[in-house]
Every structure is written in structure tokens, then in C-alpha cells.
Amino acid sequence: MTILNILIADDETPARNRLRDLFSDIANVKVVAEAQNGKEAIEQAELHTPDLILLDIRMPLMDGIEAAQHLQRMKIPPKLIFTTAYDAYAIKAFELNAIDYLLKPIRQERLETALCKVRALLPAQIEALKPLQTARTHLSIHERGRVILVPLNDVIYFRAEQKYVTVRTAEREFLVEDSLTQLEVEFGDRLLRLHRNCLVAKSFITGFEKRTILNDEAQTEQQWVAILRGVPETIGVSRRQQHLIKTI
Secondary structure, eight states, X not given: OOOEEEEEEOSOHHHHHHHHHHHHTSTTEEEEEEESSHHHHHHHHHHHOXXXXXXXXXXXXXXXXXXXXXXXXXXXXXXXXXXXXXXXXXXHHHHHTXXXXXXXXXXHHHHHHHHHTOOOOOHHXXXXXXXXXXXXXXXXXXXXXXXXXXXXXXXXXXXXETTEEEEEOSSOEEEEOOOXXXXXXXXXXXXXXXXXXXXXXXXXXXXXXXXXXEOTTSOEEEEEEEEETTOSOEEEOOGXXXXXXXXX
């Protein structure tokens, strides 16, 4: 019979140990890795390609709901079962969307039942859990069959180019499929729209200055630009957004 490879993600060591003990009494399962938060869960999933992840909802650094969204971008997404201490709001969300969960303390019989019916989650089911998550801390970039996590704190700006959005960090650029509008709604408290095609992280703006540029008609004109920490390029400020200069 095929072995079910399992990853346990929980920030509490006793909870992980208990699950390991429970699995030791179940045939044809193997715990291949453990993680203490959602970011570690994704890293371990990339290394070990588990069939199933038991994912705690409340974890530091990255919670289980955000981790689930990133895990769905893997080439072969693992199956997921959420674990939680009693949380009426979360449990209602699971039950309304036919998502399996295990209530702590986890019982052997309930665990075995969950394993028997484990299945892949649909994107709509993951989307339905978004109200349970804390603010997203990372972007997930699908690149060459891998999921790369980019911390939001490292993002200098988002720039719309054709159907993609470029994400700029000090090290390199990435492409994401989120729209600027979606990103502005989700992260508007940390971003400024300096141009209709560009959102810049406030924390990376070191100042503004006027420069002479060549416009679309090949004529020179004066334009305000934002000076950014960590990268040589500047971001032009549209006339409509120049009032923001006084707010920084």
C-alpha cells in the first residue's frame, strides 16, 4: 500500500509531538518533516513534497491561512487539513465550505477519519478562508516550478506592465499576477500610488526632487521623482499625485 507522507505545521512543540505519537499508531503514514510556522511549512513542502500537511491556523510569522494560499501555487499542491483550538468563527467557515479540520486536542479516531477522506482543496475553498487570516506577510512567486516567498517588507515598489505587475526588491525583480488595484486595497496602508502604474512602499522613499526628463513628444520638461532607498532608479510622480509630496 502507498505510504502517505505527512508534514506537521504547528508553532507549539507539544502539539507537534502529540501528532507524531498519534501517527505512530497508524499504518502506512510517515511524518517526513515538521514546521513551526507557515513560512517553514512552505520551505519544508518544497524540500519534501508531502502528500498531506496538517496546518495550524494561528502561527507566528505566517499563519496557516496565508500558508495555504501559497501552497496552492506549488506544481503539485499538497492536501491540507487545518488544526485549531476551539474557534467558533473558524469552525463555521470550515463547515460551510466543506473543509476538513481537526479540533485540538486531536483524538486518534478523529485523525484516522480525516485521513480516510483527505482531498485537495479547491481555490474557492481557500478563498473562503481569507477572512480568517491576519494580514499577508509574503508574496508567493511561481518561478521554474517552485514557489518563492518574497517578504512584503522587502518590496520597494509594484509597477504595472502589460498584464503583469513587476515587484521590485533591492536584489531583483519578480512578476506577479495580482493587479495594482488588488495590491492597493490589501496593502494601501504601506503604499503610495505615485503614478497610475506604480505603487511605492512609503518606507523606501527617502525624498523627492525635480528633474529634467524627456517626455513622450521628445521634449524636455520638469518632473518630480521619488528617490528610493536600495535601488538606483527613481519613480516619476504624476501631476495628479504631486500633492503627496508634501505628506512624506
